[in-house]
Amino acid sequence: MSHLNIGVPGAREYYPMNEPAIGTHLSSYAWLQSGEQPELFKPIEIKGVTFKNRIFVSPMCQYSSADGHATDWHLVHIGGFATRGVGAICVEATSVVPEGRISPEDAGLWTDSQIAPLKRIVEFSHSQGTKIGIQLAHAGRKASTYAPWIKDRAGHGTSWVAQENENGWPNNVYGPSAIPWSETYPSPKAATEQDLQYIEDAFAAATKRCHEIGFDFIEVHGAHGYLIHEFVSPLSNTRTDQYGGSLENRLRFPTRILERIRSEWKDKPLFVRISATDWADGPEKSEDGTWLQWGIEQSNAWVDKLLTLGVIDLLDVSSGGNWAKQKISPVAGGNIEHGYQVPFAEAIKKAHPSLIVGAVGTITDPMIAESYLRDGKADVVFLARELLRNPHWAIKAAKALGSEAKIANQYERAW
Numbered sequence: 001m002s003h004l005n006i007g008v009p010g011a012r013e014y015y016p017m018n019e020p021a022i023g024t025h026l027s028s029y030a031w032l033q034s035g036e037q038p039e040l041f042k043p044i045e046i047k048g049v050t051f052k053n054r055i056f057v058s059p060m061c062q063y064s065s066a067d068g069h070a071t072d073w074h075l076v077h078i079g080g081f082a083t084r085g086v087g088a089i090c091v092e093a094t095s096v097v098p099e100g101r102i103s104p105e106d107a108g109l110w111t112d113s114q115i116a117p118l119k120r121i122v123e124f125s126h127s128q129g130t131k132i133g134i135q136l137a138h139a140g141r142k143a144s145t146y147a148p149w150i151k152d153r154a155g156h157g158t159s160w161v162a163q164e165n166e167n168g169w170p171n172n173v174y175g176p177s178a179i180p181w182s183e184t185y186p187s188p189k190a191a192t193e194q195d196l197q198y199i200e201d202a203f204a205a206a207t208k209r210c211h212e213i214g215f216d217f218i219e220v221h222g223a224h225g226y227l228i229h230e231f232v233s234p235l236s237n238t239r240t241d242q243y244g245g246s247l248e249n250r251l252r253f254p255t256r257i258l259e260r261i262r263s264e265w266k267d268k269p270l271f272v273r274i275s276a277t278d279w280a281d282g283p284e285k286s287e288d289g290t291w292l293q294w295g296i297e298q299s300n301a302w303v304d305k306l307l308t309l310g311v312i313d314l315l316d317v318s319s320g321g322n323w324a325k326q327k328i329s330p331v332a333g334g335n336i337e338h339g340y341q342v343p344f345a346e347a348i349k350k351a352h353p354s355l356i357v358g359a360v361g362t363i364t365d366p367m368i369a370e371s372y373l374r375d376g377k378a379d380v381v382f383l384a385r386e387l388l389r390n391p392h393w394a395i396k397a398a399k400a401l402g403s404e405a406k407i408a409n410q411y412e413r414a415w
């Protein structure tokens, strides 16, 4: 019998085949005595796509794109997750138009030349048995700003606007209304009906490119004070036309984008990330029924609508980013506590038990993460910073939970 080191079939070049896929729970391999399958490692199927576990990489901007094109930084950054056991990777906020980028170095998918570098990353991820999707975005009034470390150097109170000589586009920033996010941000124009059609068409064109690239899912960025969140929140949307005022009107354009994406994306998994609250002072609604800020009641109403229209398969529940004076609570000792956004995920899951819900936000402890799923508060967890600190979190989590997940053959000797 020969002992060939088999390569991944169909891969661009030779890499050893990992079987089962890295990050798969090894409960079916009795010889490993890996114990019971933790909730975090139960595969989940979404619209015919099976994710090997429920630990998802949250989208993370890298400010490392060349005119919106993914670079080798992205291949290495994302490739590192693909080889270390997560169930899925969501590629960073990727703008559907150039002026929808947060910073000049953000990712984009507005032109066909952006397809090839992403395709290479997706094919690599697939060769490692890891599902991968992309977050489609438009930054709205928060566009044309510096990358975070450049902001830090500029300091608070100074302008964070990337000017034209810094590759920015401060005179082409728009949102639902002409209200800047803060005095350090660009002064936006109110989008016209024509602008809205152009944005909708750009989301549809980017979705077509996602098909060609081979992404397993799309996540629409409806959170953190970017364009879609700006439309749904009464704090940033003061329009008096059919896109502003009543809740129905504020939801109109964001919902239209999702319907358009669904018609292009067909029956593939469509995720939506929302901010479940603006974290502004005071209640979501006044006593006379006026909506004062975005919150959980309107989030639930929007989810009802999206479910009825069949334009959501997973809701990724985040918060904040649309109100410069936001006060996030509860705060423990100055640090945002573990799973501080989980109560929002839980509330939405409770109201919509059939919806697949993702929890995100300071999730670092495997036991606590496991408890969120076991207690039915969410179906999957998204991790960002903890995975930057510890890309092997999934493998370590399996061990912390008294079981084993498949480690890359190439890394076995480390464990």
Ligand SMILES: Cc1cc2nc3c(=O)[nH]c(=O)nc-3n(C[C@H](O)[C@H](O)[C@H](O)COP(=O)(O)O)c2cc1C
Binding pocket: 058, 059, 060, 061, 062, 092, 093, 135, 221, 223, 224, 273, 318, 360, 361, 362, 363, 382, 383, 384, 385, 386
């Ligand atoms: C470097 C970095 C970049 C981020 N970029 C994005 C992004 O592109 N889209 C998004 O929705 N959230 C983004 N976020 C937020 C994360 O996805 C996540 O929601 C947040 O960091 C809370 O999760 P954590 O406590 O596990 O880091 C980013 C966070 C970090 C740290």
